[in-house]
Amino acid sequence: MKNDFSTARTLVDVRGLDIRFPDANDGEPLVRGVDLTIRAGECVALVGESGSGKSLTARSLIGLAGYGARMSAQRFEIDGTSALQFRERDWRGVRGGFAGLVMQDALVSLDPLRTIGAEIEETLALHVRSGSRAARRARVLETMRDVGMPEPEQRAQQYAHELSGGLRQRALIASAIVASPALVIADEPTTALDVTVQAQILDVLAARLREGIGVLLVSHDLAVVAEVADRVLVMHRGKVVEHGATHDVLARPAHACTRRLIAAQPSAGSRGQRLTSARLRNDVPSGRASLIERDPLPPRQRVSDEALLQVEAVGKRYQRRGARKRAADTGEFIALDNVSFDVRRGEVVGIVGESGSGKSTCAKLVLGLEAPSAGQVCFLGTLWNGAGVHEAARRELRPKLQYIPQDPLSSFDPRYTVRQLLAEALTTSGLDPQQIQDRSVELLEQVGLDAHHLERRPLSLSGGQRQRVAIARAIAPQPELIVCDEPVSALDVYVQAQVLDLLGTLQAELGLSLLFISHDLDVIRHVSDRVLVFKDGRVVEAGDAQRLSDAPQHAYTRLLMASAPSLRRAKEAGSDALVREVELHAG
Known part of the structure; x- marks a missing residue:
């Protein structure tokens, strides 16, 4: 470790530390025997799979372990004061003033009835009472600029639902x-962010570390951890x-869990291979980078010359709400x-770009959920979207084009069971009730679940299970093309690997075509045959995934690649890479 924090202030x-809930886990602790020290200027990272206790441990430091939580510890000191007997009033003094919290889901965390500016200013009003309101507002705008929010004066007047996911996350970080x-306790602070904004946020955290602020980073992204953390704690169960x-x-x-998390990271070198089969070689000489071996995915069908989807010169314009019309401002x-591109039968086309680059808008036009302002979309040789095309004209082909969302929980009807969700996807199949039942079980088995999940509701499923149900729904009508909009961005690295392996296997076995949208370059390079790079609503570069990874031509593509944290790059200039990959042939 480069820096010595032994003499720094202990935060x-x-x-x-043990944390238990009387009605959960048969009363046994969900967090057991955790030792954790954070000093001023130090970044400590908690990593692990979903359910490993990372967030529960982090939130206990500000009294937010949850209703009914029973905490015990040999020592539990916050800024030198024992906090085991803190009451809610004591914790309110810790939150915001001593410690700021950045949570993963900004839409849930931000008040939908207040503007972003008012939300951020509240923290100053509560914890920094000196200064005028004008000074507070100036500080709010300065902080919004620090976290990379464009046009902060305008954004401060907007509400959370009017911002993209990336902008909402930046607003939440600014508030903290x-x-x-x-x-600063940062619980998955960069999950929803594209790589360039992610780099900005990591720069903000690094600047706070240089100022002497301590950071507890909770993340499933080991590449992010490698960029900023001084120490790491790996949690499991x-x-x-x-x-x-x-x-x-x-x-x-040293531990199998750590080795599995590292090996499950996708990359350009992992294309065509099972991420969940990855393992680190044990015979690497001391001081050398770890080597990853993986097994191959099933062989894919040859990509046809037939274009299933043709997007021809499409454009989309929106009227700004409340915009003042001026001569130079429409x-x-x-x-x-x-924007123009096509997707051929059996092909995986990836779309990557920053938040606000037009990726999701493009998906909506392809799906026929919005009409383009210019251009047209053709699907299976039929005009699918454009001037004069209505839903009635798409109805017959609609089952052939399916969608996998980023957040299945908000996409599913929470009142429906898995049985009802799958039956709804099979309504156009012409099957009788018993056949629908049999087909539903078959679909669950295809995605690694079983009949026991039929009576479960979305809220009772894990994130990975919900995503598997979303995939089962998507393949139920036997589609030709599936649009995948950030389908793994909210998953931890190992569950992400499971879902990517599942998509890769189904794509090979069923001959599916995929339009795969993500802000994660490593994921895009792992899954795609061709890649489209979006910026400001335009395609600035397109080409073979391997070529684009090896020799990007456009300056913006090079910026994206340079901004992306990676375990395969050295943490410090001149040092050895953390991870290298080797190809393992099926034997």
Whole structure:
């Protein structure tokens, strides 16, 4: 570890932390025996799979472990004060002033009835009472600029639902750091962000670290952890199974859980291979980068020359709400401008770009959920979207084009069981009730679930299980093309690997075509045959995924690749890479 924090102010000192809930896990602790120290200027990372206890541990440091939580510890000190007997009033003094919290789901965290500016300013009003309201507003705008929010004066007047996912996350981060707390607890702060904005946020955290603020980073993205963390704690089933200096743990992992998390990371080198089969070689000489081996996915069918989807010079313009018409200002926002591409039978085409680049708008036009302002879309040789095309004309082909959303929980009817969700997807199949039942079980088995899940509702499923149900729904009508809009962005790295392996297997076995949208370059390079790079509503580069990965031509593509954190790049200039990949042929 490069920096020595042994003499720095101790912000958090926890020994032997147990957290239990009387009605969960048969009363056994969900977090067991955790030791955690965070000092000023230090970034400590908690990593692990979903359900490992990372977020529960982090939130306990500000009294948000949850209703009914029973906490015990040999030592539990916050800024030198024992906090085991803190009441709610004591914790309110810790939150916002001493510690700022950045949560993963900004839409849930932000007040839908207040503007973003008012939301951020509240923290200053509560914890920094000195100064005028004008000074607070100036500080709000300055912080919004720090976290990369464009046009902060305009954004401050907007509500959470009017912002993209990336902008909402930046607003939440601004709210957490605006009062300059001594500690920032960042629970998956970059999950919803594209790589360039992610780099900005990591720069913001790095700047706070240089100022002496401590950071507890909870993340499933090991590449992000490698960029900023000084120390890392790996959690598995509520326990810390490995800890140490970040570079040491990630370069030479000792525990099987750590090795599995590192090996499951996708990349350009993992194309055509099973991420969940990955393992680290044990015979690597000391001081050398770890080597990853993987097994191949099933062989794919040959990509045909037939174009299933043709997008021809489409554009999409929106009227800005409340825009003032001036001679030089039409009041329009250009979401897409003259975009053309095709998807061939059996092909996977990836779309990558920043938040607001037009990726999701393009998906809506392809799906026929919105009409283009210019151009047209053809699907299976039929005019699918454009001037004069209505839903009635699409109805017959609609089952052949399906969708996998980013957040199945908000897409599913929460009152429906899995049985009802799948039956709804099979309504056009002409099957009788018993055949629908049999086909539903078959679909669940195809995605790695079973008949026991039929009576479950979305809220009772894990994130990975919900995504598997979403995939089962998508393949139910036997589609030709599936639009995947950020389908793995909210999943931890190992569940992400499971879902990507599932999509790869189904794509090969069923001969599906995929239009795969993501802000994660590693995911895009892993799944795609061709890649389209979007910026400001335009395609700035397109081509073979391997060629684009090896030799990007456009400056913006090179910026995206340079901004993306990676375990395969050195953490410090001149040092060895943390991970190298080797190809393992099926034997």
